Amino acid sequence: MEDNPFDKHPGGRPEDGSRRSFMKQAGGIVGLALAPPFMAQAERLTAFSKTVAGVSTMQLKVNGTVRTIQAEPRVTLLDALREHLHLTGTKKGCDHGQCGACTVHVNGRRIVSCLTLSVMNQGKDITTIEGLAPGNQLHPLQVAFIQHDAFQCGYCTSGQIMSGVACVREGHATTDHQAREWMSGNICRCGAYPNILAAVREVAGQSTKG
Amino acid sequence: MNNFTYTPTNSAKEATRLRRETPAATYVAGATTLLDMMKVNLVEYPQLIDINELPLRGIEQTREGLRIGAMERMSDVGEHPVVVQQYPAVSESLLLAASAQLRNMASIGGNLLQRTRCGYFRDGAFPCNKRVPGSGCPAQQGDHHGLAILGTSTACLAQTYPGDLSVALAALDAVITLENAKGKQRRVPVTSFYLLPGQTPDRENILEPGELIVAVTIPAAPHAQRSTYLKVRERTSYAYALASAAVGLEVQGGTIRSARVALGGVGTIPWRSPEAEKILTGAPATDDTFRVAAAAALRGAQPREHNGYKVALAQNTLVRALQKVATP
The missing domain is CATH 3.10.20.30 (Beta-grasp domain)
Structure with a gap:
């Protein structure tokens, strides 16, 4: 930073x-x-x-x-x-x-x-x-990734987060099924998918409410 | 990746002039296929002519049907309300292809020109008639489990077009508008655009050197409105089709008035099936009819040792797609 x-x-x-x-x-x-x-x-x-x-x-x-x-x-x-x-x-x-690791x-x-x-x-x-967020602040999806333990080795993480932020903004994370489909361009070889999905869905829910 | 020069252009006239000046140059739009191949030195170009700023945008209703500019992106076309409502097979074929990121990058014109995924073509260490004419086709005796069973030849088993969009476009009688260096335009049906491999699999389509794809037009029709694209893959998402079906039906009182059928993943080119359409037209919209039509569509199949499964897979894919549009 x-x-x-x-x-x-x-x-x-x-x-x-x-x-x-x-x-x-x-x-x-x-x-x-x-x-x-x-x-x-x-x-x-x-x-x-x-x-x-x-x-x-x-x-x-x-x-x-x-x-x-x-x-x-x-x-x-x-x-x-x-x-x-x-x-x-x-x-x-x-x-x-x-693999999606280079998503911007x-x-x-x-x-x-x-x-x-x-x-x-x-x-x-x-x-x-x-x-994605100013200074040392975290974007809500970065916070959610930490809370949901949505990574293991971390290599795919920045790509997952950049893709996830866009996915939520596009309105393509309204159900688990839809979020999985629209996040399929980001591969995680550690297999953190359930936790990535949980993080993305949580932020999608927040943005729907907000 | 070899070094190259880069020239952005904003008119078709200028783009084609640059190509005439340097015939070995190539156009670049979304760049997704091009850079993928250039990075492994499968293709080399001394110059890239950027055509992204050419005025080839727009998704608009015309007398001939829906006209889509060649520089529109897959994501924008796939989610366009008119495409979603009146040409669902086209929308679905776009949104089931690649990934969200690639769909934001890839142009419609570039999509039509994507190259085969055959592993022997993609690996420069192997001979390949498509890549080096006359060098041979290791797929004939080698690994061809994912390759085509319709329209193949002793020189090539690869899907020249491995994607999805052109399958839906072939089913719905879409027409491609091309423009050459003299500014002259011609219109070619998608079903005539791709060439069967025969003994010259390096010749993949009817584009003349330097000719540009400027638009794709899809006629409006009841069977276009009642259409779908079903794609079967080795994993649920982000993979090429093992088999796919683009179908459209117009059904009145349980009888099929008009039918459109094209298969993907199983043909060397997008595989329109007049055989299946003939059986469907005028027949009752029942599972029995669909089974007979599916058998007819695959009658000419020539499976090899590792891809015999594709005959049943394509038949079942087609039946399921027909069932889906038959029941509103």
């Missing part, structure tokens, strides 16, 4: 407001969302028909802060997060989109960061496990 960009750059979101619902959930950073209106950043950051070759400057907006990296076009979003931005909360499992949110939607390129995600809002 010492790498939390919100602490380093208080109020320092250089561009764009956000309509992302995670902002609403993460109460501590709501103030940061009061910024200039949204513009098509992709057009600003990556000119159309301009070819990117070799090591190039890329700008990624991660957890509310625009960060600059030097990387080749072939660098995946996952490797950009882990190797260039040192946000190692996002895990590399299979690196082929089969892009423009509020859950995706696997191993099967998309960093260069393709410029100008988008990227949220990793590090940015």
Whole structure:
């Protein structure tokens, strides 16, 4: 958490407001969302028909802060997060989109960061496990994972939580059966599934009431 | 993964021009299939042309039916109210495919072009006629328990299209709109889009070099509204189909007025079954009819040593799907 960009750059979101619902959930950073209106950043950051070759400057907006990296076009979003931005909360499992360990949110939607390129995600809002809640606070699903003992080795956990937060928000965790189906892209080889399900369902119940 | 250059585009004209300039380049949309294969060096491209910002979006009712832009994402189409209500087989085929994360990434156009899951194709250490024409097909004598039983050849047993969406689209007479480098568009039924392997399994579809998929259109019909997609897998979720069935029925007073049947997981291409449809049309909507239709659909099957189970599995899958839509 010492790498939390919100602490380093208080109020320092250089561009764009956000309509992302995670902002609403993460109460501590709501103030940061009061910024200039949204513009098509992709057009600003990556000119159309301009070819990117070799090591190039890329700008990624991660957890509310625009960060600059030097990387080749072939660098995946996952490797950009882990190797260039040192946000190692996002895990590399299979690196082929089969395990869900690298799940992050892009423009509020859950995706696997191993099967998309960093260069393709410029100008988008990227949220990793590090940015799910401000500072040392925990997101309600993180609290529920602890309470329900929803992990053993912990390797799949950040992906499970990122996927679970999106699953609840999508409204796809209203029954056990539905939550299992819509969480099936996240594999847990320790077999903590019953406890993961309990954590996700508990938070889904809270959000229904709230 | 080889190094490559990356060029984002925002018009079909520009995208096809770039492809003409560098014929070895490829288009990229959701990237899920492409990067998966590039990471293990199954395919190499010197340039990726990003077509995500092309104006190929929209899910809209037209005179020809529901038109879905090629850059729409699987998740958005699968949960679109019109798709859910009027084309349930299409919605179900999308939402039973892949995972929630991949469905948020993968485009409709890219879905139609996903590549086979045959283990011999996916492992560069093996010969494979699809990957290296003329090198051989180890699946013939090797492990083919998951591979096709319809439309196979001595050169290939693989499902050229291993997914779900095209099976539902094939059943419901969907048409793909393509655009070439000259800006000229043509329309191809999904049932004519994929090529049987024959002796050239490397030729998978009728796309010309550089041609873009711009949209898919599904005609409205009573049998489309009363349709379903049933998928049977080795595990309950997040797996490819061993067998699947997309069916649509129009039933009046217990008699089937029109029927649409396509099978997935068992054919080398999405397997429309005119044989089954012929038996169903005009017949009473009963289990007996469904059994006879299912037998007809699989009559041409050529199972090998390890995939004989697929004949009964596909028949039962089809019967169950028909039962589901017959009872409102």
